Amino acid sequence: MSPTTLFGLCGAALVGIGLYGLLTDSRLLRKIIAFNLVGSGVFLLFGVIARRGAAAELFGDPVPQALVITGIVVAFSATALAVALLLRLHEAGGGATFDTPADEAGVKRPDP
Amino acid sequence: MTLLAETVAPAAGGGWLVAAIIFPVVALLLAVAGGARFAARVGVLALPAGLAIAVAIADGVAKHGVLGYYVGGWAPPLGIALRADVLSAAMLVTTAIVASGAGLYALHDFGPPREPGGGRQTLGFWVSLLGAWAALNLAFVGRDLFNLYVALELLTFAAVPLVCLDGRAPTLQAALRYLLYALVGSVLYLLGAVLLYGAFGTLDVELLATVVRPEPAAWAAAALMTAGLLAKTALFPLHLWLPPAHAGAPPAASAVLSALVVKGSFFIVLRLWFDALPGLATAMAMQFIGLLGAGAILYGSALALRQSRLKLLVAYSTVAQIGYLFLVFPLAFDASAGRLVAGTALAGGLLQAVSHAFAKAAMFMSAGLVAVALGHDRIEGFGGLARARPVSLLAFALAGVSLVGLPPSGGFAAKWLLLSAAVESGQWWWAVVIVLGGLLTGAYLILVLMRALQEPAAPTASLRPVAAWREAVPLALALLAVLLGLAGLAPFQPGAGTGAVAAAEAFQ
Amino acid sequence: MSFELSYELLVGLLVLTAAAWSVAARDTYSATVGFVSYGLLIAIMWMQLQAFDVALAEVAIGSGLTGLLLLSAAARLRAAEARVTSRPPVMLRIVAALACTAVSVSIAATVLRLPESAPSLAGAAVGALPATGLGNPVNGVLMAFRAFDTLLEKVVLVLSLVGVWSLAPEPGWSGRPRLLHPFADDGVLRFLARTLPPIGLLFGAHLMWNGADEPGGAFQGATVLAAMWLLVLMAGLGEAPRIRERWLRVAVVAGPMTFITVGLAGIGVAGAFLAYPEPHAKSLILFVELPMMLTIALVLALLVAGPPEPTAGP
Numbered sequence: 001m002s003p004t005t006l007f008g009l010c011g012a013a014l015v016g017i018g019l020y021g022l023l024t025d026s027r028l029l030r031k032i033i034a035f036n037l038v039g040s041g042v043f044l045l046f047g048v049i050a051r052r053g054a055a056a057e058l059f060g061d062p063v064p065q066a067l068v069i070t071g072i073v074v075a076f077s078a079t080a081l082a083v084a085l086l087l088r089l090h091e092a093g094g095g096a097t098f099d100t101p102a103d104e105a106g107v108k109r110p111d112p
Numbered sequence: 113m114t115l116l117a118e119t120v121a122p123a124a125g126g127g128w129l130v131a132a133i134i135f136p137v138v139a140l141l142l143a144v145a146g147g148a149r150f151a152a153r154v155g156v157l158a159l160p161a162g163l164a165i166a167v168a169i170a171d172g173v174a175k176h177g178v179l180g181y182y183v184g185g186w187a188p189p190l191g192i193a194l195r196a197d198v199l200s201a202a203m204l205v206t207t208a209i210v211a212s213g214a215g216l217y218a219l220h221d222f223g224p225p226r227e228p229g230g231g232r233q234t235l236g237f238w239v240s241l242l243g244a245w246a247a248l249n250l251a252f253v254g255r256d257l258f259n260l261y262v263a264l265e266l267l268t269f270a271a272v273p274l275v276c277l278d279g280r281a282p283t284l285q286a287a288l289r290y291l292l293y294a295l296v297g298s299v300l301y302l303l304g305a306v307l308l309y310g311a312f313g314t315l316d317v318e319l320l321a322t323v324v325r326p327e328p329a330a331w332a333a334a335a336l337m338t339a340g341l342l343a344k345t346a347l348f349p350l351h352l353w354l355p356p357a358h359a360g361a362p363p364a365a366s367a368v369l370s371a372l373v374v375k376g377s378f379f380i381v382l383r384l385w386f387d388a389l390p391g392l393a394t395a396m397a398m399q400f401i402g403l404l405g406a407g408a409i410l411y412g413s414a415l416a417l418r419q420s421r422l423k424l425l426v427a428y429s430t431v432a433q434i435g436y437l438f439l440v441f442p443l444a445f446d447a448s449a450g451r452l453v454a455g456t457a458l459a460g461g462l463l464q465a466v467s468h469a470f471a472k473a474a475m476f477m478s479a480g481l482v483a484v485a486l487g488h489d490r491i492e493g494f495g496g497l498a499r500a501r502p503v504s505l506l507a508f509a510l511a512g513v514s515l516v517g518l519p520p521s522g523g524f525a526a527k528w529l530l531l532s533a534a535v536e537s538g539q540w541w542w543a544v545v546i547v548l549g550g551l552l553t554g555a556y557l558i559l560v561l562m563r564a565l566q567e568p569a570a571p572t573a574s575l576r577p578v579a580a581w582r583e584a585v586p587l588a589l590a591l592l593a594v595l596l597g598l599a600g601l602a603p604f605q606p607g608a609g610t611g612a613v614a615a616a617e618a619f620q
Numbered sequence: 621m622s623f624e625l626s627y628e629l630l631v632g633l634l635v636l637t638a639a640a641w642s643v644a645a646r647d648t649y650s651a652t653v654g655f656v657s658y659g660l661l662i663a664i665m666w667m668q669l670q671a672f673d674v675a676l677a678e679v680a681i682g683s684g685l686t687g688l689l690l691l692s693a694a695a696r697l698r699a700a701e702a703r704v705t706s707r708p709p710v711m712l713r714i715v716a717a718l719a720c721t722a723v724s725v726s727i728a729a730t731v732l733r734l735p736e737s738a739p740s741l742a743g744a745a746v747g748a749l750p751a752t753g754l755g756n757p758v759n760g761v762l763m764a765f766r767a768f769d770t771l772l773e774k775v776v777l778v779l780s781l782v783g784v785w786s787l788a789p790e791p792g793w794s795g796r797p798r799l800l801h802p803f804a805d806d807g808v809l810r811f812l813a814r815t816l817p818p819i820g821l822l823f824g825a826h827l828m829w830n831g832a833d834e835p836g837g838a839f840q841g842a843t844v845l846a847a848m849w850l851l852v853l854m855a856g857l858g859e860a861p862r863i864r865e866r867w868l869r870v871a872v873v874a875g876p877m878t879f880i881t882v883g884l885a886g887i888g889v890a891g892a893f894l895a896y897p898e899p900h901a902k903s904l905i906l907f908v909e910l911p912m913m914l915t916i917a918l919v920l921a922l923l924v925a926g927p928p929e930p931t932a933g934p
Contacts, residue, residue, distance in 0.1 A: 011727075012731060017724075028288065029648050033643075033651060040662055053739065065671045066673075072677045073916075077780035080689060081269065084926055085787060096704060184893070235782065243775070266779065
């Protein structure tokens with residue numbers, strides 16, 4: 001097995017690990033972390049595909065490499081928005097999971 | 113391929129496609145730089161200009177068949193192509209009209225802030241509206257799977273803040289749930305695109321169509337991308353995020369979310385199966401997508417019937433109406449050729465997307481005005497509404513005519529096309545679902561109207577006043593939904609010519 | 621087994637362990653620490669894949685800024701999360717585990733069956749690169765061939781920043797973003813915040829300037845600048861600006877606005893939106909990258925800083 005293929009299998013495993021966290025952990029911050037794992041697994045797969053496409057004296061296909069950089073920025077923006085939403089929800093009395101239904105008026109006091 | 117090469121000639125007016133995306137982007141950047149007061153003005157000025165661009169594209173498509181553009185002058189596979197056909201043109205114009213309506217309606221709630229330092233919601237609303245508009249336009253004309261991924265993300269980042277503009281805990285929760293669904297959806301979509309690139313070396317829709325072979329990599333990619341897009345479109349059973357998000361947002365935002373935003377990812381599903389991977393469809397996969405659509409129609413309508421609040425009822429109705437869009441897939445599948453064929457079913461799906469956009473925007477806006485007038489949106493307390501707010505109620509009822517599918521509405525034409533596709537292809541079971549869905553829709557809308565026509569239980573206290581022009585916006589949109597079936601617009605006319613069908617067939 | 625393969629096997633195992641830890645750890649704070657180390661490990665993978673541009677981005681953003689964001693959130697949520705005791709039912713976990721394994725296995729099978737002669741656009745990119753005047757093909761893709769994606773991704777950044785800002789409570793909206801208080805008393809941090817920024821500034825500028833021909837670019841340079849600014853803020857040596865400041869708003873949109881302006885000029889002088897006239901392509905790209913770097917640095921830092929807070933000043 002080539003090292004590239006090995007990393008490809010890692011990427012596939014990362015997607016599964018992340019999805020598992022997303023599905024089973026009720027804590028929202030953990031879901032956000034799990035989403036980042038899925039994302040980086042997908043990026044890694046793209047990196048493997050880039051490496052396989054090494055040609056024309058390049059070590060890898062620059063198109064997927066560039067797309068991964070774009071993808072990393074987008075994933076970061078997503079994380080930032082999700083974290084900000086979560087912290088705001090927490091302050092508004094919504095708790096750290098979806099299990100506690102946020103009450104209509106949002107009058108619960110935030111945690112000290 | 114040859115078709116695209118021809119349309120890239122500058123004379124073809126492909127520059128309008130860039131304008132449709134960049135114009136709202138520039139407006140939103142100016143709004144961010146200028147602040148809330150400025151944002152409301154820029155937004156209002158951008159509405160007619162954006163509408164004009166959409167009309168220019170529709171005109172170009174009517175003349176040339178398709179418009180195309182290579183951004184930066186770089187041809188695919190290295191560069192990114194844009195392209196508009198009849199489907200794109202119809203969605204671009206629809207989006208421009210609904211966005212303009214939502215913008216006008218929103219001027220009351222999100223006008224220039226009165227006190228300095230205020231305007232959080234104003235800035236948020238206009239930036240999101242313009243961002244969603246740009247993203248949708250890109251989704252309608254993008255022809256590169258990664259470029260479409262960027263469109264999906266733009267759409268998510270524009271749409272999520274719309275949900276929680278009021279900052280209350282329930283809407284924050286709805287927004288976060290929506291964001292998580294949307295993010296997982298787009299990451300699955302991206303994973304599929306990555307696999308396609310690894311196997312076939314291109315992300316361009318036209319090029320993919322020529323090189324994709326039915327093999328495991330393509331099937332895995334198609335399954336992942338479709339699953340991701342269905343989560344973003346809120347197709348049953350991935351709809352859980354939609355009702356709280358759409359029902360909790362301010363009315364103008366709900367209108368945009370429910371009428372337009374979910375159509376962006378639906379449109380990419382269409383592109384994926386009809387244009388990029390046409391040979392990949394199998395009878396079983398298409399029946400499965402149709403089954404989810406049928407589940408959405410029946411489940412969404414049944415839940416709408418049980419809602420006690422109007423905005424939630426309208427939101428569940430969106431869950432149901434999205435289902436009709438996905439009946440296109442089994443109905444457009446030609447079993448003998450083993451592929452999807454653009455025809456009556458696709459035209460019906462397009463018409464459903466367009467007429468639902470007008471009708472649903474009208475419904476959310478009139479529901480919002482009813483809530484303003486009464487101070488609540490509990491259906492049991494609607495007694496006397498027909499006399500107190502006749503125009504809002506009329507708009508709601510007319511939009512309902514289209515949702516139910518009564519003639520002569522756009523909804524009727526859409527469902528009629530879908531029904532005839534079901535009959536033509538001998539798939540009678542989908543016809544049963546369509547008819548049943550129409551009956552359920554009629555039931556939950558009639559319940560609302562009957563309440564509103566009753567005498568009030570107690571003498572109506574004091575209805576808050578609502579400006580006439582605000583009632584005019586939903587009324588105009590509802591009239592559009594109803595007249596769509598009559599208008600004799602060539603691309604939408606059932607039976608006669610069916611321009612949408614012809615144009616869709618032209619590039620297969 | 622060759623030395624190289626066993627090294628990579630080790631890296632792969634470490635990555636998977638760190639990933640599994642950040643999902644399985646009971647305490648969210650330690651899961652977050654696991655995620656940060658995961659980010660560093662995965663950057664090693666990117667280096668092994670010879671993708672140095674991506675490795676830089678992954679360390680700076682995937683591990684650095686994302687880690688900072690998650691760590692401060694984990695610290696704030698610690699009390700609330702400790703109260704979450706309910707675990708999902710065993711059945712659900714088993715079904716989820718089976719479904720996720722199925723997904724992983726089918727992706728892995730697809731990876732193993734990828735065509736022997738991998739399709740690639742490397743040749744096409746290298747062939748077209750001279751027209752851009754750049755030497756780094758990744759930058760050529762980002763700034764020329766797929767400049768449209770790069771431009772729209774900056775709009776994504778701006779949209780998410782406005783989205784974060786719009787979460788601020790009404791009173792005090794347009795004030796100063798919240799700061800990362802927990803670290804403010806750290807002496808080492810203060811020392812670093814005094815000494816590192818000048819070096820960081822130089823390094824960031826170097827990354828951008830050199831990105832034209834070598835790994836790096838506006839984006840990686842911007843990340844370094846953002847990190848330096850955050851360091852100063854976290855050490856309590858500076859204050860985040862009020863978000864209503866006009867200069868801030870203008871700087872936030874300066875990058876994409878310049879990009880669009882140059883792109884529109886391209887219609888006139890080079891025949892297409894975002895096309896560059898050949899002899900001036902490289903200078904135009906550098907001209908666009910400078911304001912882009914400022915915008916990206918500002919937005920990344922402000923995204924970490926979060927929504928404005930009423931307590932942080934009027």
